[in-house]
Amino acid sequence: MIAELGQFALILAFCVALVQAGLTLAGLKARDPVFHGFARVGAIAQFVLITAAFACLTWLFAVSDFSVLVVAENSHSDKPFLYKITGVWGNHEGSMLLWTLMLTAYTAVLAWTVKNVTPRLITLTFAIQSVITSSFIAYLLFTSNPFSRLWPAPENGNDLNPLLQDPGLASHPPMLYAGYVGFSITFAFAVAALIEGRADARWARIVRPWALAAWSFLTFGIMLGASWAYYELGWGGWWAWDPVENASLLPWLAGTAFIHSLRVMEKRDTMKSWTILLALMAFSLSLAGTFLVRSGIITSVHSFAVDPARGVFILAILVASIGGSLALFGARAGHLKPTGTFSEVSRESALLINNIVIATCCALVFFGTFYPLFITTVSDETLSIGAPFYNSTFNPIMGVLLILVPVGSMLAWKRGKLGPVFKKLIPALMATIAAFFLAMWIADTHRIVGALGTALAVWVGLGVLWDFKSRIKLFEMPFAKSWSRAINLPLGIWGMAVSHFGLALLIFAITGVSVWKEETRAYLMPDQFLEIAGYSVQLSDVSRLEGANYITEMGEFDVTRSGRDITTMSAERRFYPVRQMATTESAIHTQMSGDLYVTIGEPVQDRGWPVQIYVYPFAIWLWIGGTIIALGGLLAILDQGRRSLSARKTKPAREA
Amino acid sequence: MGRLLPFLPLVLFAVMAVYFAMGLRENPNEIPSQLIDQELPEFVLEPIEGHEQGFSNADLLGQVSLLNVFGSWCPPCMTEHPMLMQISRSGEVPIYGIDWKDPPGVGFAWLERHGNPFQRVGDDEEGQLAIDLGVTGAPETFLIDQAGRVRYRHVGIITPEVWNDTLLPMIEELQAQ
Numbered sequence: 036m037i038a039e040l041g042q043f044a045l046i047l048a049f050c051v052a053l054v055q056a057g058l059t060l061a062g063l064k065a066r067d068p069v070f071h072g073f074a075r076v077g078a079i080a081q082f083v084l085i086t087a088a089f090a091c092l093t094w095l096f097a098v099s100d101f102s103v104l105v106v107a108e109n110s111h112s113d114k115p116f117l118y119k120i121t122g123v124w125g126n127h128e129g130s131m132l133l134w135t136l137m138l139t140a141y142t143a144v145l146a147w148t149v150k151n152v153t154p155r156l157i158t159l160t161f162a163i164q165s166v167i168t169s170s171f172i173a174y175l176l177f178t179s180n181p182f183s184r185l186w187p188a189p190e191n192g193n194d195l196n197p198l199l200q201d202p203g204l205a206s207h208p209p210m211l212y213a214g215y216v217g218f219s220i221t222f223a224f225a226v227a228a229l230i231e232g233r234a235d236a237r238w239a240r241i242v243r244p245w246a247l248a249a250w251s252f253l254t255f256g257i258m259l260g261a262s263w264a265y266y267e268l269g270w271g272g273w274w275a276w277d278p279v280e281n282a283s284l285l286p287w288l289a290g291t292a293f294i295h296s297l298r299v300m301e302k303r304d305t306m307k308s309w310t311i312l313l314a315l316m317a318f319s320l321s322l323a324g325t326f327l328v329r330s331g332i333i334t335s336v337h338s339f340a341v342d343p344a345r346g347v348f349i350l351a352i353l354v355a356s357i358g359g360s361l362a363l364f365g366a367r368a369g370h371l372k373p374t375g376t377f378s379e380v381s382r383e384s385a386l387l388i389n390n391i392v393i394a395t396c397c398a399l400v401f402f403g404t405f406y407p408l409f410i411t412t413v414s415d416e417t418l419s420i421g422a423p424f425y426n427s428t429f430n431p432i433m434g435v436l437l438i439l440v441p442v443g444s445m446l447a448w449k450r451g452k453l454g455p456v457f458k459k460l461i462p463a464l465m466a467t468i469a470a471f472f473l474a475m476w477i478a479d480t481h482r483i484v485g486a487l488g489t490a491l492a493v494w495v496g497l498g499v500l501w502d503f504k505s506r507i508k509l510f511e512m513p514f515a516k517s518w519s520r521a522i523n524l525p526l527g528i529w530g531m532a533v534s535h536f537g538l539a540l541l542i543f544a545i546t547g548v549s550v551w552k553e554e555t556r557a558y559l560m561p562d563q564f565l566e567i568a569g570y571s572v573q574l575s576d577v578s579r580l581e582g583a584n585y586i587t588e589m590g591e592f593d594v595t596r597s598g599r600d601i602t603t604m605s606a607e608r609r610f611y612p613v614r615q616m617a618t619t620e621s622a623i624h625t626q627m628s629g630d631l632y633v634t635i636g637e638p639v640q641d642r643g644w645p646v647q648i649y650v651y652p653f654a655i656w657l658w659i660g661g662t663i664i665a666l667g668g669l670l671a672i673l674d675q676g677r678r679s680l681s682a683r684k685t686k687p688a689r690e691a
Numbered sequence: 692m693g694r695l696l697p698f699l700p701l702v703l704f705a706v707m708a709v710y711f712a713m714g715l716r717e718n719p720n721e722i723p724s725q726l727i728d729q730e731l732p733e734f735v736l737e738p739i740e741g742h743e744q745g746f747s748n749a750d751l752l753g754q755v756s757l758l759n760v761f762g763s764w765c766p767p768c769m770t771e772h773p774m775l776m777q778i779s780r781s782g783e784v785p786i787y788g789i790d791w792k793d794p795p796g797v798g799f800a801w802l803e804r805h806g807n808p809f810q811r812v813g814d815d816e817e818g819q820l821a822i823d824l825g826v827t828g829a830p831e832t833f834l835i836d837q838a839g840r841v842r843y844r845h846v847g848i849i850t851p852e853v854w855n856d857t858l859l860p861m862i863e864e865l866q867a868q
Contacts, residue, residue, distance in 0.1 A: 277764065308697065312700065315700075316700075319704075350708070350711055350712060353708070353711075354708050357704055357708075358701065358704055358705065358708060361700045361701035361704055362698075362701050364697055364700065364701070365697045365698035365700075365701050366697075367697075368697035369694060369697060405707075409710070617804070617805065617806050618804075619804050636803040636804070637803060637806070637807075645803060647800075
């Protein structure tokens with residue numbers, strides 16, 4: 036009954052989306068203002084209906100209704116309640132429903148909050164959103180129906196993949212989707228602007244909060260994904276340049292370039308067609324990321340062809356949205372004439388360099404992700420592009436860009452001077468050089484790379500602080516005055532400073548984790564020990580325990596350092612009987628200076644338990660840095676920007 | 692030229708779209724194998740780092756077995772893995788694994804983490820045997836009879852349907868001979 040209700044809500048939402056798209060486009064031709072109103076109501080109606088469908092599916096998972104196919108395939112009555120709920124999006128159908136829910140949620144928020152936008156632009160935007168929404172609901176209904184019944188209903192379910200039974204999964208995909216889907220709004224605005232043949236600073240100001248929100252969520256989602264890999268997968272890594280990770284990095288890179296060029300467009304009314312193209316790219320790559328990669332086409336064409344109906348549908352959606360928007364771009368980009376000009380040395384130029392470098396990096400990752408697939412199809416050769424490729428191409432190019440971060444943000448708009456900027460940055464430069472030699476001196480391995488990374492982190496971090504200091508004229512005037520300058524600084528500037536500072540922390544952590552990590556492994560019997568990085572890790576005891584839906588073998592470890600007790604740790608190896616799968620629960624001892632990371636494997640007779648121990652310097656700063664970067668983006672959303680004259684006249688009160 | 696430049700992204704995308712469409716039309720399960728009913732090429736695979744025994748084609752003689760090509764880098768293999776574990780536990784047929792294109796130690800770690808369904812695992816880091824077998828991607832599975840001949844080739848994931856409807860009946864028939 037509930038399943039049928041959900042199905043019905045989905046069908047109704049599909050109809051509303053279709054009607055809305057059709058009516059608003061017709062209404063735009065007829066220039067009848069009534070249709071503008073309908074666009075908003077329709078957007079909210081779609082959101083309510085999809086929410087209802089999602090609630091139905093959640094209910095079905097909560098009560099373990101195994102007469103529904105996805106529930107039977109992905110749930111089990113013994114599963115902890117939390118994972119029954121997260122299981123809703125731990126499968127293909129449910130995650131597509133979540134994706135659609137996010138899509139309608141964004142559109143509904145747009146409908147609630149939008150102000151000061153020309154009716155034609157916003158109505159067009161709603162129409163485009165409706166077209167996107169309807170195609171996704173069609174995809175759900177025709178190829179991936181989450182409400183399909185299973186007859187006869189099995190007594191119990193198949194259980195959720197144990198790897199996915201983790202708090203990380205509860206938050207990672209929704210956050211990632213919030214990022215991916217957020218770019219649909221900027222995409223719709225970009226297509227609307229192309230249809231109208233007009234995009235200006237005002238357009239950029241309207242789009243900016245949406246771009247920033249999507250980008251912040253995506254940043255946070257990628258970080259959660261990395262931490263899930265680190266904490267749950269137990270292979271002792273956080274980023275492996277695998278296609279699924281790259282799929283989230285691609286739209287992030289395009290989005291990063293986008294929010295920077297958007298700033299130029301907003302301030303100086305230039306770089307228009309490029310900005311619009313980036314808006315299209317960010318969403319296109321989000322789509323390509325979700326579908327091509329999640330469906331497995333990248334690593335193996337095989338899994339894609341397992342269900343050709345889905346493949347064809349996905350390809351149709353991609354061709355229509357990406358191909359359609361790029362064709363429109365080709366036809367209309369010429370209409371977008373810039374009005375602002377700028378000299379070679381200026382903030383605009385710096386942001387242009389930023390864009391070129393990030394676009395290059397994006398192309399590199401794209402190439403690295405898709406080329407192996409291409410090669411395997413056109414020839415018998417197979418090849419895999421892994422970390423070495425990215426380390427030797429992506430990293431140095433990104434490194435050059437990062438050196439420019441403090442310089443760029445200190446340059447003036449329109450026409451800047453490099454001399455004064457360098458003068459201001461001299462203390463930061465000195466500290467950077469000092470950090471370089473200090474790291475060389477302390478490190479005993481990988482000295483050059485490590486020292487370069489450390490120096491880069493110090494340079495970006497101090498550069499950001501110095502920029503901020505000179506903006507509020509700290510130490511140049513009484514402290515109270517500096518304070519009030521800081522308070523009055525636009526939130527956009529605050530956001531930039533915060534994000535860039537988070538970036539510095541992230542560079543520092545990446546350097547520590549990837550350059551100075553140590554690992555060792557051996558078979559241990561109880562009371563035997565391993566030594567690593569000054570720690571002595573002794574396996575004290577192994578015991579068998581039973582969890583809610585798994586059996587676990589838990590190894591207890593005593594950690595000492597030069598005779599002193601540091602901590603005890605317990606690493607597990609869990610076995611899930613329903614799925615016949617085992618997972619590793621690593622034990623992690625976190626400190627600001629680094630993590631001690633222990634995993635235990637399946638025992639081998641007479642030899643003991645395979646134990647792997649890693650030391651990751653500064654690992655926790657990965658998550659702190661990533662979070663700060665995302666927070667900076669959210670902070671900048673609150674910036675209302677300087678209003679254009681006309682807007683100020685109509686709405687004098689400043690809203691929070 | 693200037694007027695055509697904005698169409699460049701569209702052209703690039705079109706090339707990709709055509710390419711993906713071609714990928715879709717290909718039904719990998721219909722790729723025939725020249726090896727069907729032929730003896731396996733002779734090979735000796737080294738053990739993967741962490742294991743002590745590899746295997747050669749001679750080890751497969753005298754029994755019906757499955758030869759599975761996998762790699763830790765391959766998400767579909769991850770999807771297939773629980774099924775292989777189930778087959779291995781059922782004891783219907785021994786499975787031999789070819790660890791394809793994994794750097795040393797990585798395949799071992801992967802099996803440690805997810806369980807090892809294989810009788811023995813051979814290391815094919817260079818991918819030489821995979822080329823000899825005509826492997827187009829991972830996972831791929833060969834059904835080998837008592838005389839060491841390839842009787843069937845399955846491309847892609849062994850789903851419960853593939854196992855119940857195709858592989859298991861063939862295995863039972865071969866084992867009865």
